[in-house]
Each structure stands twice: as structure tokens, then as C-alpha cells.
Amino acid sequence: MAQLGTRRRRALALPVGLALTASLGFVPAGSAVAAAPATTPGAVVTDGPKLSYVVNVKGNSRKTAKSVKQEIAKVGGSIVIDYDRIGVIVVHSQNPAFAQTIRTVRGVESAGATRTAPISPATDTSTGAERPLTAQEAVASAAKAEAEQDPLEPLQWSLPAIKADQAHKKTLGSKRVTVAVIDTGVDDTHPDLAPNFDTAASANCVSGKPDTTPGSWRPAPGESDHGTHVAGTIAAAKNGVGITGVAPGVKVSGIKVSTPAGFFYTEAVVCGFMWAAENDVEITNNSYYVDPWLFNCKNDPDQAALVESVTRATRYAERKGSVNVAAAGNSAMDLASDELKDTTSPNDTTPGDRLVNPSECLDIPTQLPGVVTTASLGAKNLKSSFSNYGDGVIDISAPGGDRTAYQKPDAPATDGRILSTSVNGKYVYKAGTSMATPHVAGVLALLKSTNRSASPAALKALLAAQADKQECTNPYDYNADGVVDAVCEGGKDKNGFYGEGVADALDAVRR
Numbered sequence: 001m002a003q004l005g006t007r008r009r010r011a012l013a014l015p016v017g018l019a020l021t022a023s024l025g026f027v028p029a030g031s032a033v034a035a036a037p038a039t040t041p042g043a044v045v046t047d048g049p050k051l052s053y054v055v056n057v058k059g060n061s062r063k064t065a066k067s068v069k070q071e072i073a074k075v076g077g078s079i080v081i082d083y084d085r086i087g088v089i090v091v092h093s094q095n096p097a098f099a100q101t102i103r104t105v106r107g108v109e110s111a112g113a114t115r116t117a118p119i120s121p122a123t124d125t126s127t128g129a130e131r132p133l134t135a136q137e138a139v140a141s142a143a144k145a146e147a148e149q150d151p152l153e154p155l156q157w158s159l160p161a162i163k164a165d166q167a168h169k170k171t172l173g174s175k176r177v178t179v180a181v182i183d184t185g186v187d188d189t190h191p192d193l194a195p196n197f198d199t200a201a202s203a204n205c206v207s208g209k210p211d212t213t214p215g216s217w218r219p220a221p222g223e224s225d226h227g228t229h230v231a232g233t234i235a236a237a238k239n240g241v242g243i244t245g246v247a248p249g250v251k252v253s254g255i256k257v258s259t260p261a262g263f264f265y266t267e268a269v270v271c272g273f274m275w276a277a278e279n280d281v282e283i284t285n286n287s288y289y290v291d292p293w294l295f296n297c298k299n300d301p302d303q304a305a306l307v308e309s310v311t312r313a314t315r316y317a318e319r320k321g322s323v324n325v326a327a328a329g330n331s332a333m334d335l336a337s338d339e340l341k342d343t344t345s346p347n348d349t350t351p352g353d354r355l356v357n358p359s360e361c362l363d364i365p366t367q368l369p370g371v372v373t374t375a376s377l378g379a380k381n382l383k384s385s386f387s388n389y390g391d392g393v394i395d396i397s398a399p400g401g402d403r404t405a406y407q408k409p410d411a412p413a414t415d416g417r418i419l420s421t422s423v424n425g426k427y428v429y430k431a432g433t434s435m436a437t438p439h440v441a442g443v444l445a446l447l448k449s450t451n452r453s454a455s456p457a458a459l460k461a462l463l464a465a466q467a468d469k470q471e472c473t474n475p476y477d478y479n480a481d482g483v484v485d486a487v488c489e490g491g492k493d494k495n496g497f498y499g500e501g502v503a504d505a506l507d508a509v510r511r
Contacts, residue, residue, distance in 0.1 A: 246442025
């Protein structure tokens with residue numbers, strides 16, 4: 001049997017329709033790239049592998065930024081975009097010593113390569129998806145059977161698990177609220193997504209610079225449907241077809257940040273948060289980790305720069321009004337332990353084994369300050385077998401599914417994973433903390449719909465206060481083989497498996 005993937009976005013999926021057999025798998029890492037020789041003092045080499053970098057400027061001085069940009073050009077760097085509001089500059093360079101050299105420049109706080117594999121040539125990212133619904137079709141579809149249960153909703157055991165079915169009797173959410181899915185792209189032509197899709201808040205950020213060409217936010221043929229699945233869990237319309245989202249009356253946008261090979265690099269993620277911030281997005285859903293490092297260690301100059309760039313972007317988004325929700329990860333790791341083994345980094349060339357200290361080495365964006373870290377539950381309301389955990393790390397929990405053999409839902413549902421939208425009008429099952437996070441994003445969207453003036457801090461406080469408290473599950477033996485698979489630490493009010501508890505959609509709509 002295939003093993004559960006460790007990458008949050010590479011989750012349990014079915015290739016077509018509603019077939020009920022599938023397993024999690026891995027996306028192969030890129031080819032190894034030989035290290036280029038260091039440059040000699042005063043020399044600028046420009047024939048090395050083309051890499052992408054982030055340069056973080058000290059302070060907020062335009063004069064400092066201008067000086068740094070001049071130095072970037074002198075050492076063989078080409079600026080892709082300057083996010084001056086947070087002091088992050090995205091740069092391409094073929095100078096193997098670029099990062100090392102630019103770090104010595106006055107006004108530079110940190111700088112680092114965002115990848116270990118060279119930048120691939122641009123590829124066609126156009127989609128072969130069907131045409132979007134017209135405005136008239138979308139309105140008619142949204143109005144159809146609004147009060148009725150959508151045909152596939154009985155298979156969505158996760159909705160009653162967080163009381164979303166009861167919440168929908170009070171409200172479906174406000175069209176004035178938008179949740180941005182920062183992910184592999186969203187197929188907005190899907191009949192369950194078209195009525196609620198916000199094109200104005202959508203973009204393609206893969207290069208690090210937003211592209212708003214119509215449809216650029218969609219996954220290209222052959223690319224992952226992960227973001228489309230996430231979007232459906234959040235806001236699939238209650239329109240008489242398919243499934244129902246946690247907040248089926250709110251808007252959802254797609255911000256594509258993954259390469260065709262499925263890598264989420266720092267420059268793209270920074271662009272995603274900045275685009276969401278500048279387009280008045282109230283909630284961002286982040287079901288991924290930033291490649292190529294499973295953990296970014298602050299004692300490494302390159303990785304420290306990546307942490308700093310994404311931290312600046314998430315903090316800026318929150319200052320502009322966004323609540324950022326992220327997946328805790330699918331490695332079954334205790335993120336609060338003293339030491340962890342990382343065997344997958346860097347995943348875009350040749351990974352190696354390393355021991356990391358979780359207090360120094362962070363899984364980003366989920367472990368960044370202010371980000372809501374989400375763990376996954378199965379159909380029996382227990383921690384999913386794959387879900388990362390950790391006392392003081394996990395903020396909240398929600399259904400993300402599990403293998404049906406471990407946690408089987410009650411009838412009429414038959415599959416222990418999460419059913420949601422896929423590309424080209426289809427529906428598939430997936431499992432992962434990637435699937436738990438959009439349940440929380442949907443609850444936050446309902447909270448924002450009910451509390452329009454609430455700040456991100458207030459929304460996070462309400463989310464925690466309204467969560468259904470759940471005590472630790474000890475002993476935890478998910479496959480009943482007599483072996484304890486994880487140890488939960490903490491009390492009923494907050495613990496390492498469930499955080500503040502299970503997200504509650506019904507409480508979110510009570511005034």
C-alpha cells in the first residue's frame with residue numbers, strides 16, 4: 001500500500017470522478033545540480049545556474065532601498081519585483097556568489113536563494129478547462145435550491161462534524177467576504193465554484209510577480225487539482241449540484257503559487273500574501289509548506305532570509321486585514337519536540353538527512369507568528385494518523401480525513417477522506433491537513449460575515465473561544481496494533497493534538 005505523503009498539498013486524491021480507491025503519493029524531487037565555484041573578490045560571474053533570491057532591506061528607508069538595488073545590479077542581479085512596503089526584493093542571478101556578496105552590502109538585513117534547482121524556462125500555463133458560467137447562469141445556479149441539500153452533501157461527513165449544516169440554516173455567509181486560496185491554482189469554471197469566484201482578487205504569482213491575465217490562476221492541464229479541492233471545501237455554492245462548502249455564500253479567489261512541478265517557492269508565496277493584502281482579502285488559506293526546505297533553520301543564512309521574507313509578508317497581510325490559516329503538515333511529527341529528523345530537504349535537488357531543532361528551524365508559513373496552525377481530525381473525531389501535532393504549536397483542529405480503515409464515517413458517508421471539487425467539473429476525495437485548513441478558513445469566513453468590523457486578532461480570538469474543547473487522546477493507537485503512535489500533551493482547554501479544540505461553524509454565526 002502506498003504511504004501517506006508528507007507534503008501537505010500532495011494529499012490523498014482520486015484520478016477521476018467519484019471512484020472510491022486511491023492512495024497518497026509523492027511528487028518526485030527535481031534533478032541534482034552541481035554546486036558552482038565561488039567567485040574571486042572583485043569578480044562577477046554571470047554564467048552559473050540561474051537562481052531566484054530574496055533580498056531583505058533593513059528598515060523602511062527609500063534611500064536605503066535605492067542604494068541596495070544599485071548594488072544588486074553591480075553584482076549580477078536582475079530585479080523581478082520590489083515589494084517596497086515590506087522591504088523584500090525578488091532577484092534573479094547567475095552569479096553563484098550573489099547571496100554571499102549582497103549580504104555584505106550596507107542596508108541588507110538578509111538575503112538567500114529560494115531554491116537549489118535552477119529556474120526552469122517559462123511554460124504555457126493556460127488551462128484547458130471548460131468556459132466559466134456567464135453572470136446570468138451563475139446567478140440562476142446560486143438561486144437554485146438554496147435551502148435544499150446539494151446531492152453529494154450526504155457524503156460530506158465533515159460538515160456536521162463542525163456543525164456547518166446547522167450554521168447554514170442561519171446564514172450561508174456574506175458575498176462581501178473573500179477567502180484567498182494560495183495554492184496550486186483554482187479552476188473557477190467548476191459549476192460549484194463559478195457562482196462564488198472572485199476574479200478581481202485572483203492572480204498567478206508563480207514568478208514572484210502577480211500576473212492577472214484572465215485564467216492565469218487556474219491549474220494548467222496535468223497540474224494538481226489541490227487548490228481547486230481546497231476552494232470547494234471553503235465555498236462551494238449551495239446551488240443544487242455537487243457538494244456544499246463550509247461557507248457557501250462567501251467569495252473565494254485563487255492565487256496560484258506553485259510551479260508546474262508542484263514547488264512553492266518563497267518569491268511566489270510572498271507575492272501571494274502581498275496580492276491578498278492589496279486586494280482586501282479577509283482570510284487566506286495556506287495548505288502547503290515553502291519549498292525546498294521542510295524546515296527553514298535561522299542559523300543558515302539562505303534559510304533565515306526565506307523565513308524573514310515570508311514573515312514580513314504574512315504580517316503585512318494581517319495588518320491589512322487578513323487572517324492567515326495554514327496546515328500543520330502530514331509527517332506525524334511532534335513539532336514541540338527537542339529534535340526532529342528531516343530526510344526530504346532540499347526537495348528540488350538531492351535531499352539529505354539532517355537533525356533540526358524545532359525552536360530554531362521552522363515549517364513556514366504555518367509556524368510563523370500570527371498564523372493559525374491547523375491540525376487534522378478523522379471521521380471519528382480523533383487526530384488523523386498523519387497529522388503533525390505539538391503542545392503550544394497547534395492552534396485549532398478540523399476535519400481533514402484519514403484512511404477509512406482507521407476512521408470510518410457513519411452512513412450514508414462511506415469514505416473517511418474529504419470530498420470536494422476537482423478540475424473540469426469533477427469531484428474527488430483527498431485527506432491531509434491541507435483539507436483541515438479550509439474547514440477553518442470557512443469557519444473564519446462565517447465569523448467575518450457575522451462580525452464585519454472584527455479585526456484579524458478579534459476573529460482569531462473568537463475562533464479559539466468558540467472551538468469545541470477536546471481532551472487529549474491517550475493512548476493514541478490509530479491502527480489498533482498495540483503500539484502507541486503519538487503522545488498528546490496539554491489539557492482540555494488547549495493541547496498538542498487539537499489546539500484550542502475543533503472549529504465550530506454554528507457558534508461562528510450566532511450573534
